[in-house]
Amino acid sequence: MPDSHSSKGDRFATRLSHAGRAGTKVRAFVNPPVHRGSTMLHVDCADRFAGGNQLLQDPMYGVMGNSTHHALENVIAEVEGGTHCQVVSSGLSAVTTAMLAYLKSGEHCLMPDSVYGPTRIFADGMLRGLGIETTYYDPVIDAAGLQGLMRPNTTVLYLESPGSHTFEVQDVPALAAVAHQHGAKVLMDNTWGIHHFQPFAFGVDASIQALTKYPVGHSDVLLGSITVADPAEWHRVRLAALALGQYASPDDCWLCLRGLRTMSVRLAQQSASALAVAEWLQTRPEVKQVLFPALPGAPGHELWKRDFTGACSLFGVVFTPDIAVTATHAMIDALRLFGIGASWGxxxxxxxxxxxxLVRTADTGDFGGAAARFHIGLEDTADLIADLDQAFTALHER
Structure with a gap:
């Protein structure tokens, strides 16, 4: 029996704490256990062949998932305001599985020029090899501009808002309306938005997340998800994941469940620290621009304020033209509290x-100057600013 606190009437932190659990009025451990297994036994032959819904709801084999997977999927659906979720082995697996679920040979996909690099590699390599064409568009395109790019065979509009590295915020409801007018589906990478952006309230059909980031929260698990709010979309995604053998380790799912219980407080602290650090960086003469939608005056701030309820702690910094790339590398090397690494959350x-x-193919800007991406963790904000301050000395010594 689901816990009564996991309802739409409760606030997010409460729902996150209670979703995917048996409840409070039961004799049970607080956390659901880890279930591992490949072979599912049946009572008899009739049981083995009973029902026609095994692929979707009644697993016959381990790759179809178990109660550990389903507990996590229920929580992620709760996080994003959806109804169904499919967990997969990584964030990139979520991207590729969703795209293969919605695209076939001879069809056309529209993708923002600011898209995550590996997504572009997948589109330009594997999708092209399958006879699927991708057109890259300006991420800040308006509805009229998108109308001009739609084709009779355009079946997917792909969104990523904010954009990877350059953090452009897209007008999701306006763009989704154009796509639906032409019969196309809207897929969105919502990893930055997490729960601060509710994709299905703005016209998204399938939302993709790298659970590796804030949901896991400890930089030790690779995991992804595809969430939908329509049973028809769920069938499509679920069958694609099964056909591709997409499977997430139950141990990784359990670790993600554990991380999710503290995500709301971690996010609140990290986003507040990120805003403080971004405001400080904005005062530095060496910084041309801070690319953080939550920062007043930053590109996309008004759209962010309209559509998002908060922010994560990832942003970009563009240095002034007189700063050499080698100087920024010296600065980064001088940082004591910031590790140099990909991923975040x-x-x-x-x-x-x-x-x-950064790769751009749609003539959407020159990004060849000195730049860096920062993820703000749970360290004390004053210590992080002090570390950045001392590192700027190294920048000027180059």
Whole structure:
């Protein structure tokens, strides 16, 4: 019996604490156990062949998932305001599984030019090899501009808001309306938005997340999810995941469940610290621009304020043109509390040099100058600012 606290009437932190559990009025352990297994035994042959819904709801084999998977899927659906969720082995697996569920040979996909790099590689490589064409569009395109890019064979509009590394905020409801007008489905990478952006309230058909980030929260698990709010979309995603053999380790699912219980307080602290650090960086003469939608005056702030209820702690920094890339590398090397690494969403602060790394093919800007991406962790905000302050000295010594 689901817990009565896991209802739409409760606030997010309460629902996150109680979702996916047996309840409070039961004789049971607080946390659901880890279930591992490959072979499912049946009472008899009639039981083995009973019912026609095994692929969707009554697993016959371990790859179809078990109660540990389903507990996590219930929580993620709760987080994003959906009804059904499919967990897979990584965030990139969620991207590729969703795209293969919605695209076939001869069809056309529209994708923002700011998209996550591995998603672009998948589109330009595997999708192209399957006869699926991808057109990259300006991430800040308006509805009229998108109308001009739609084709009779456009079946997927892909969104990522904010954009990877450059953090452009998209007008999701306006763009989704155009896609639906043409019969296309809307897929969105909502990893940055987590629960602060409720995708199905804005016209998204399938929401993708790298649970590796804030849901796990400890930089030790790779996991992804595809969430929907329509049973028809669920069948489509579920069957694609099974056909591709997409399976998430139950141990990883359990670790993600544990991480989710504290996500609301971690996010609140980290986003507050990120805003403080971003405001401080904005005052530095070496910084041309801080790319953080939650920062007043930053690109996309008004759309963020309209559609989001909060922010995570990931943002970009563009240095002034006179700052050499080698100087920013010296600064990054001088940081004591920021690790140099990809991914984000854990408890630790990270920095990633992005100079020369960004790919653009739709003439949507020059991103060849000195830049870096920062993830703000759970360290004391004053210590992080002090560390950045001393690192700027190294920048000027180059």
């Amino acid at each position: 854990g408890f630790e602060s990270l920095v990633l040099p992005t100079s020369g790394y």
